[in-house]
Amino acid sequence: MHDLIVSPFLDGFLAVRPGSPACVRLPTDLYEEVRAGADNTVPAWLVQTAADAWSLDLDGKAARSALLVREPTELAFARASWEINLYCNFGCKHCYLGERPLAGLSWDDKVKLIDIFRDSGVLWLQITGGEPTVDPDFEGAYRYAYRQGMMLTVSTNASRLWKPDLLRLFRDCPPYRVVVSMYGATEESFDELTQRKGAWKNFRKLMAAARNAALPLRVSIVVTDDNAHEVDAMKAVVQGWGLDHHVYTNMQPTFSGEGDPLLVQSTEFLRKRPVFEGCNAGVTFFHADPHAKVSICKIGRDDQIDLMTEGIDGLRRLGEISDRLMLRTGGCTGCSLSGSCRVCRPLAKVYQEAKAPLGMYCQHGDTKEMVHP
Structure with missing residues (x-):
């Protein structure tokens, strides 16, 4: 290797x-x-x-x-994220995925997709889900992507990180990073948010196994009403482990237009987003769902490209799609505050479709108005 x-x-x-x-x-x-x-x-x-x-x-x-x-490529994308499967063994209240079926590509098509990642220039690949490690092809897909010369990040709830086969995989094919979500500092809060009894006890066990295996761990501390009183305790646990962490407080609606994840936000800890100054979604990176439908990012999922049908040439259209999706349209055209907007247009659209209060995403949030699509 x-x-x-x-x-x-x-x-x-x-x-x-x-x-x-x-x-x-x-x-x-x-x-x-x-x-x-x-x-x-x-x-x-x-x-x-x-x-x-x-x-x-x-x-x-x-x-x-x-x-x-690795050989030069004409498209020269740098990064991609891949939902290998939407299924998850947790039932987190804040999840933005909505329905999470156990469905995705066949093994042969997974190989085809990874080859497209490689040939489009992707060096950093994030494998996510759902819970990616429950996919029956996760180990094979991870190992294959590693052998194609990709630096791999796995985003996981860590519920399977204690498994010997998985730890052996990460020993043989070291990940760039393993990002673990943390949902509380006690059994009561952790199990309540994930809606899985025993999740906290398992989390403690698996984190010990992952640390003993010297995995490059980073913790994403998820803050909701269920665990907001434990923010300092969660930070203390992670710091005691000697790990880096990021505190995640702002939820988003599901992609099917449901606002349920917003109901569990802790208003005390909501973060004021910086002014949106653009990004390279669809230009230097892209997102693939479990069926190889590609979008500019995980949020801007309109105008998806079917890579199993179009192949790598389909990625040539992403730049034009990105330009179109980033325009201030659909209720934002002519807005006097658009220059200081704190969310991108695709994210604003997700909030609007969920009929979320303006204050959650818009500079006009001092009104009580609900925005309709």
């Missing part, structure tokens, strides 16, 4: 190591030298770079075995 990945990335080139957050930018001539030298030993300059950046000894190693060199 490769020690380093040498790859095009946006308008340049990177050397990265699976399981490590460190990366090294490479000039074009050095990338081309590595690309042309598959039959040689690792060049001296890269041996030194690997030693400095990762304490990795590549001296005398054959480039063909130590390095995975």
